[in-house]
Amino acid sequence: KLTRTIMEWKPNLDETGVHLENRLEGWILPWLQYLDHRSIVPTILSDVAKRVKSALSFSKRKVSNDNVFFNICIETLQPWSRILKNETLQHLTSTFVTPRLGRCLSRLTIDRNFEKIRWDTVNITFRLCALGLLSNKEFLGLIEGELLSNWTEVMHTWLSSIGTTDHTQVTKYYLKWKTHIFHSDAGETTSKVPNSPYQLLQDDEMICRIFYGCLLMIQAVIQPGKYSLQSLCPVHFGYSVVVARRMKESRARAEETLQKMEYDTVGKGTGSGGFIYASEKKGENVTFREVVEEFAREKDISFRPRLGSNATKNGKQVFLFGDLPIYLESNVVYVLRVGEWLPTALDKLVSST
Known part of the structure; x- marks a missing residue:
């Protein structure tokens, strides 16, 4: 019954x-x-x-x-x-839930007045992670790909419009963001809190690199010539791309660990063998093609080069994402729709396959 x-x-x-x-x-x-x-x-x-x-x-x-x-x-x-x-x-x-969270975070207005920012969606994202309902990889992907990427663009635009002596306000703004993202309002000791989203952010290399990059942008204004503010212009990726990249990097680290284990247990003392291979892989950057390929694998969608007379577009290899022709240029996905190549997001590709 x-x-x-x-x-x-x-x-x-x-x-x-x-x-x-x-x-x-x-x-x-x-x-x-x-x-x-x-x-x-x-x-x-x-x-x-x-x-x-x-x-x-x-x-x-x-x-x-x-x-x-x-x-x-x-x-x-x-x-x-x-x-x-x-x-x-x-x-x-x-x-x-996650796709709607991503859209809401991407639309969040990053006001230069910190007190005017509405943190509702951010707080919900933290809460879902703390409850264990949102996976760590998606939480970090949302914060990096939708929230912090928009914030760094605001920081870069702001710093590009001020002089070398007008940096005090933006520096205080940076410190407020750092405190808000890395520490709870309750001042909790994050290492003692199970599944603390704050601890996840503190321990994540890419999140820390984003904040370090903003420090370099501020320094580029304070000390012109030492760093070029233009060269520090941030690149915006959505959370889907960030999650796919993180999964690719995680798999690469696991393969590296396996190579080292094989070297330690089999090849140790017999030459450099697998150790050299693992060391060479360690510094290898994940390409945008690998990110898209990993995203397709995660969604169980085929991803393969297109063959024949229409195999390239503007000198770029055309791929089939499922049945959709796409090509990649400057970290942007272009898809063929009704005879026209249009830029698109990975999430929209999934809904079209």
Whole structure:
């Protein structure tokens, strides 16, 4: 009877329009302690996961207010955080929540007056990570690819418009951002907090490099000639590209570690062998093609060079992303649509395949 009721359950908004009514956990969780047969609980939880997915899909379609949508998603997912597998919950978040988070973060107005910045979406992103509902790789990808990339552009534009003696305000602005991103308002000791998003950011090399790059931009204004502000112009990538790049780099590091292990266990003392190979790979930069290829692999979409008479465009190799012809130029993806090559985002490619 419980299984049948779960499968018949349909999500609906309550009278306020800001919550789901009759949520699953209210009438399923009290029964789980009485279901001790080994085959019953997995079946129940499998059905629950399907209903949770249905609730998120419903909310995505029906709830237009972003903050209300995010809060409904948290209310729907959080009660199952210690019952359903983390991978299941994070996959649901990745499918239904992360794309909308990315769009909201990309539209966030980075005001030069720090006090006027609305941090709602940023705070929700931190909360999802702290609850374990948003994977670490997507959290870092969102913060780097959507939030900090926009901020660095604002910093660069601001610094390009001031003189060598007018840097005090922008320096204070930088320090406020650094404090806000790396430390919680509560002043928590992040190393003692499980799954602290602040600790993740402090430990991440790329995030730290972004802040260091902003310091170099400030120094380029204070000490003209030592650094060129123009050469420090930031490049903007969306979170999908950043996540794909991070996964590629992670795989490369794992391969490097494996090579070193093989050298230590097999080739040690017999020559440089695999150690040289691993050392050469260590400093290798991940290309934009590799990022796109990794993104396609993650989404289970074929990615291969196009052959024949239409194999190139403007001297660039044309690839097939699924069935879509694309080429890559200056870290931008161009896709052929109705006879015209247009710049596009990786997320939009996925929805078109």
